[in-house]
Amino acid sequence: MVQGTVNWNTEITKEWLQSYVDDWVKFYKKETTQGKVASYIPVLKQANPNHLGISIIGKNGMTVHSGDVGIPFTIQSISKIFSFIVACIERGVAYVLDRVDVEPTGEAFNSIMHLEMRKIKKPFNPFINAGAITVTSLLNGKNSSEKLEALFELFTKILGYRPHINKDVYVSERETSVRNRAIGYYLVELGYLESELELTLETYFKQCSIEVTTEDLAKLGLVLANDGMNPHTNEEIIPRNVVRLAKALMLTCGMYDASGKFAAYVGIPAKSGVSGGIIATAPPRVRDEVLPFVEGCGIGLYGPALDDKGNSIAGIKLLKHIATKWDLSIF
Numbered sequence: 001m002v003q004g005t006v007n008w009n010t011e012i013t014k015e016w017l018q019s020y021v022d023d024w025v026k027f028y029k030k031e032t033t034q035g036k037v038a039s040y041i042p043v044l045k046q047a048n049p050n051h052l053g054i055s056i057i058g059k060n061g062m063t064v065h066s067g068d069v070g071i072p073f074t075i076q077s078i079s080k081i082f083s084f085i086v087a088c089i090e091r092g093v094a095y096v097l098d099r100v101d102v103e104p105t106g107e108a109f110n111s112i113m114h115l116e117m118r119k120i121k122k123p124f125n126p127f128i129n130a131g132a133i134t135v136t137s138l139l140n141g142k143n144s145s146e147k148l149e150a151l152f153e154l155f156t157k158i159l160g161y162r163p164h165i166n167k168d169v170y171v172s173e174r175e176t177s178v179r180n181r182a183i184g185y186y187l188v189e190l191g192y193l194e195s196e197l198e199l200t201l202e203t204y205f206k207q208c209s210i211e212v213t214t215e216d217l218a219k220l221g222l223v224l225a226n227d228g229m230n231p232h233t234n235e236e237i238i239p240r241n242v243v244r245l246a247k248a249l250m251l252t253c254g255m256y257d258a259s260g261k262f263a264a265y266v267g268i269p270a271k272s273g274v275s276g277g278i279i280a281t282a283p284p285r286v287r288d289e290v291l292p293f294v295e296g297c298g299i300g301l302y303g304p305a306l307d308d309k310g311n312s313i314a315g316i317k318l319l320k321h322i323a324t325k326w327d328l329s330i331f
């Protein structure tokens with residue numbers, strides 16, 4: 001068992017938090033050997049399976065980076081949160097929710113089963129591929145650059161720089177994504193897509209190939225924790241009702257078909273991606289004791305070795321450990 005049960009009723013310093021997180025990362029790094037790097041997008045196979053890194057940024061600016069941070073990786077499914085947010089801003093929440101539901105599926109992210117078997121009127125949620133591709137089709141714009149412009153502007157505002165698309169990963173996915181094409185054709189047949197299929201898929205693969213770091217995910221998570229406001233200036237970046245919806249979806253559908261267990265055992269809104277990234281967002285909490293990051297924080301993790309559900313195997317364990325030690329659960 002890792003050490004770290006602490007009496008937090010003393011001053012919480014960055015050095016103290018750092019030394020704990022360093023120990024925990026070192027401990028959970030061993031778990032990376034139990035997982036496998038995604039291979040259905042061939043370029044993702046090049047990731048180092050033993051990497052594990054975490055960045056945590058609090059509202060007051062307290063920051064902890066530990067392990068393999070600073071390594072760029074593609075955002076993949078984590079982009080689905082932000083394309084959903086942009087679609088809600090551009091088209092209105094009611095319009096988007098008319099076209100994609102907010103129910104977890106209990107199925108894998110790329111499953112098509114419910115669409116076929118249940119003859120539903122819209123995809124179950126915006127975080128499974130069928131829902132995410134539908135949402136991407138709603139983004140404004142005549143080509144993929146125009147469709148992604150608002151997403152890039154949002155990222156630029158939050159990250160302080162404009163991220164770029166990893167072309168190798170984009171091409172690798174575009175060339176091999178038979179399953180997403182199958183989903184796409186099926187969505188066309190059902191009449192769910194608002195932009196032409198090739199354009200929608202090109203845009204979707206590009207949004208998944210945006211390169212980020214753990215620090216970037218922590219910054220994005222912090223804005224969500226702060227209900228869409230810039231944590232430093234309190235200026236609104238994302239409307240609160242949209243953030244609330246996005247966080248509810250992260251909690252219920254963010255970790256694929258492991259979302260229930262994650263909510264029960266970790267208890268904070270989070271979303272993973274197949275390249276091994278996880279974004280988590282811990283809202284402010286009220287407790288009698290002094291706790292780390294009590295004013296809320298954003299967390300970004302990277303650990304490309306995945307479990308059988310497609311979540312970072314060591315990343316989930318590390319996050320669970322931290323959430324337990326620091327009492328981060330929203331419940």
Ligand SMILES: NC(=O)CC[C@H](N)C(=O)O
Pocket residue numbers: 076077078109110129173180205208272273274275310
């Ligand atoms: N789970 C994921 O991260 C999946 C994203 C990936 N681009 C796909 O559509 O298959």
